[in-house]
Structures are given as structure tokens and as C-alpha cells.
Amino acid sequence: MLPGMAYANDVGGMHGFGELPEGGGPTFESVWEAQTFVLNQAFVAAGAYTLDEFRATMERIPPAEYYAMPYYERWLTALEHLVGES
Amino acid sequence: MSGAGHHRNAELQARVNRLLDLAESRGVITRGQVDARIEAFGDRVTARNGADMVVRAWNSPEYRERLLADAGAAAAELGHAGGGYSSDIRLHAVANTPTVHHVVVCTLCSCYPLAWLGPPPAWYKSEAYRSRVVRDPRGVLREFGLVLPNSTEVRVWDASAEARYLVVPQRPPGAEELSEDAQRDLVTRDCLIGVAVPRLPAEVSR
16 A cells, blocks of 8 residues: 555545435345355454454455445455455 | 346355355354344344334433433343444444434444444445535435435534444424334334434324
């Protein structure tokens, strides 16, 4: 990360992200998303890594890749990295 | 889903399957336990925990006071203990008044009171919501169908790793006639995030 470079996750106040998705949409669109969510909780609970490490790992995904990924793919990518599967 | 989307989804599922196997082999969690947790995330069931707290606050000034002073303890009183990721997460309840409306976001990621409300809805995690609600909260709320008078002050709470927020909406006039169960039905997940307010069904408000 270069000095002064913004992390891709820090979007507060930024313009250009378009319309809100449908309000009533489901929490998880696919099974793998829910499984990713639960796996992360379980690894944190087991002490494999901390939630802060998880967040920091996700935030270090290069911005272009980060924005191209669906939300839970970011989680999955960080998770794989943290458990040595990437 | 398109053919390409379908393929992409299968690829992601395969990656998750590898992690599910790894988690099971390391004794972290079994597939059965994963399935059971997912089943427990029925949106309505979990947002009802927050609704429970709100309705109790509507009907008990003493509980309301405790909720606003220490929301985590007030949640535990009703059996809605936090937990999940970390005991460092503190829950804060912020109460709407006739002149102030609260709305919650996490601009950095998707911090959400999930131990109390379940996982967040898709729109809460979207860059569109996170970037814009801090800049133009009235505009965003309008898109959710919530039009606030200009005289109402809007306060936006940016959640973090340590602080999670729960909005305590006002009880709509007439709702005091309803049973607590019926009052709970008025307090949707979106009311607890602050993008909606409880509304009485037409047949009750008449």
C-alpha cells in the first residue's frame, strides 16, 4: 500500500456508486455466502485469527480487485489467505 | 442466473467447500454445525430480538432508561446475549424523538449488530448505501420511502469494530392499544437500522 493511498473499503462520502440495491433483498443470495459467513465466525471463535486481522486482510485486497468482487467473495478471499489456502 | 453467473457461483462454492473440509479437519466446525447456524439466521426471527427490546422500552420507562444507558446489558436481560465474534463489541441504543431521527451505517465495511439482529441485509453492505447515507441521508431515506420533515434532525451513526448501534424508533400513536406481540410486528429490521419507522396497519390506525 502506497502512502496516502486510500483503502478501497473506505467509501464514506464518495460519489459514483450508483443506486441502492433492492431494499427487501435476501441477506444471502447463495449458500456459499452464508457458509462463508459462518466459517469466518467459527475460525475467529476457534482463535485461528482475530476479527481485526480478518478485516485488515480484506482491506488490503487491491482496490480494482476489491470492487470487482461480490461482497462475500472478499470475505472468502481474506479467509483463504488467513487459513493458508490461497 | 446467466450461464456465466452460474459458472462463477459454482467456482465460489467449490472454494468454500475446500474451506468447509479444512474447518472440519482442523476441528473448527463441522458441516452439520454450519448448516444449523445458517438455519438459525431466519431474518425475521433474529430482527425480533431487537424488536423485543424496543417494545419493552415502549412499555417500560425503566427498561428504556436501562436500554439507553447500557444496551448490551438490557439485551441480556431479555435473553438476547451478544457474543458471536467478540466480547469487545458494545451495543448502543439510540432513540428517535419527535425532532431527531437516527440511522446507522458502517462506512468502512459492514459492522452491524448481528449478534442481536442476525446478518445484515444486502443493501446495508453495498457501496451505494455506505458512501451516500453519510452525505445525503435524507435522500437515501427517501429512497427507502421514508420522507422526514426538514425540521427533523437526522443523525447518522457510523458503526465500528467496537461500537454497534440499534435505533429505538418512536411508537406510532395508537400502537399502545395493541398487544406487545402485535407491537413487535411493527418493528421491522429496517426500523432498527433507521431506514424505516413503525407504521400501524390501516385497519388499526383508523
